[in-house]
Amino acid sequence: MTAQIIDGKTISKKIQAEIGTAAGQFFDATGVKPKLAAVLVGDDPASQVYVRNKERACERANIESELFRLPSSATTDEVVGLVQKLNEDSQVHGILVQLPLPDQVDALQVLDTVDPKKDVDAFHPENVGLLSQGRPRFLPCTPFGIIHLLANSGIETSGKNVCIVGRSDIVGKPMALMLAQRDSELGSQYANATVSLCHSRTKDLVAYTKMADILIAAIGKPEFIKAEHIKPGAVVIDVGINRTDDGLVGDVDFDSAAEVASRITPVPGGVGPMTVTILLDNTLKAARLQQ
Numbered sequence: 001m002t003a004q005i006i007d008g009k010t011i012s013k014k015i016q017a018e019i020g021t022a023a024g025q026f027f028d029a030t031g032v033k034p035k036l037a038a039v040l041v042g043d044d045p046a047s048q049v050y051v052r053n054k055e056r057a058c059e060r061a062n063i064e065s066e067l068f069r070l071p072s073s074a075t076t077d078e079v080v081g082l083v084q085k086l087n088e089d090s091q092v093h094g095i096l097v098q099l100p101l102p103d104q105v106d107a108l109q110v111l112d113t114v115d116p117k118k119d120v121d122a123f124h125p126e127n128v129g130l131l132s133q134g135r136p137r138f139l140p141c142t143p144f145g146i147i148h149l150l151a152n153s154g155i156e157t158s159g160k161n162v163c164i165v166g167r168s169d170i171v172g173k174p175m176a177l178m179l180a181q182r183d184s185e186l187g188s189q190y191a192n193a194t195v196s197l198c199h200s201r202t203k204d205l206v207a208y209t210k211m212a213d214i215l216i217a218a219i220g221k222p223e224f225i226k227a228e229h230i231k232p233g234a235v236v237i238d239v240g241i242n243r244t245d246d247g248l249v250g251d252v253d254f255d256s257a258a259e260v261a262s263r264i265t266p267v268p269g270g271v272g273p274m275t276v277t278i279l280l281d282n283t284l285k286a287a288r289l290q291q
């Protein structure tokens with residue numbers, strides 16, 4: 001078997017065009033152009049790439065964006081102060097604090113400062129709580145991007161075995177919540193999964209991954225998932241972005257996995273562009289919330 005590719009770049013272009021149309025209509029009705037403020041502390045090269053991708057995508061979708069930079073020596077108080085200023089700025093609808101922050105900055109304190117109604121990453125405890133109760137305000141960008149990828153590819157999750165490898169607060173944990181719930185913004189067929197959330201202490205990982213109709217790799221280890229982890233015909237979603245000597249690779253060994261899977265996302269061009277797309281959607285949602 002050779003897997004069909006799930007093309008995140010093409011799907012994200014299509015959704016970004018829809019968001020652009022909706023943002024234009026919102027502007028015509030209200031005179032307000034949705035605005036995203038991105039906070040970038042230091043000069044991590046990967047963060048610069050992501051922030052640039054986000055700015056370009058905003059431009060395409062009729063969303064204003066402004067980048068606020070602080071030096072890598074910034075203190076917690078300085079970052080918190082900038083976020084407070086953006087909270088109070090009525091022209092700013094969405095605030096994104098690019099992670100990772102430098103070690104001397106208390107990231108939790110910074111993220112807790114973001115006004116929950118401007119929290120387009122959905123990292124604030126109020127938004128995490130709303131999601132866990134099944135009444136989300138904003139949905140976290142990468143997990144919701146994955147649901148969109150599945151929906152756009154006609155891959156339903158209801159009643160399926162989904163295995164998520166990796167329990168991070170920004171991908172694995174919220175992804176598990178969203179897929180296990182009764183409903184999703186895209187319909188109940190894209191929820192209601194039987195979810196296993198696996199991690200570094202999981203015993204017999206292969207037993208879980210091999211049961212999965214949909215396998216989501218969000219571990220942060222280059223090419224960790226191989227053909228032997230995958231049930232023949234399964235759908236494989238690769239969330240990893242690892243920079244190695246061979247260039248950018250995912251958490252899945254693409255060549256061997258594609259022999260066994262029925263559908264697979266590439267890296268780059270899979271989940272990454274969808275993360276950016278949902279950020280735009282959340283910024284428009286934030287602008288609506290603030291009218």
Ligand SMILES: Nc1nc(=O)c2c([nH]1)NC[C@@H]1CN(c3ccc(C(=O)N[C@@H](CCC(=O)O)C(=O)O)cc3)C=[N+]21
Nearest residue numbers: 049050053097098099100121141268269270272273275
């Ligand atoms: N507050 C916060 N929110 C985030 O959403 C957030 C963050 N911090 N810190 C880092 C991670 C990572 N992330 C990506 C965004 C875009 C691509 C992306 O555009 N990827 C393209 C290009 C990849 C490349 O060329 O490097 C692709 O996969 O095709 C990837 C990863 C958002 N993150």
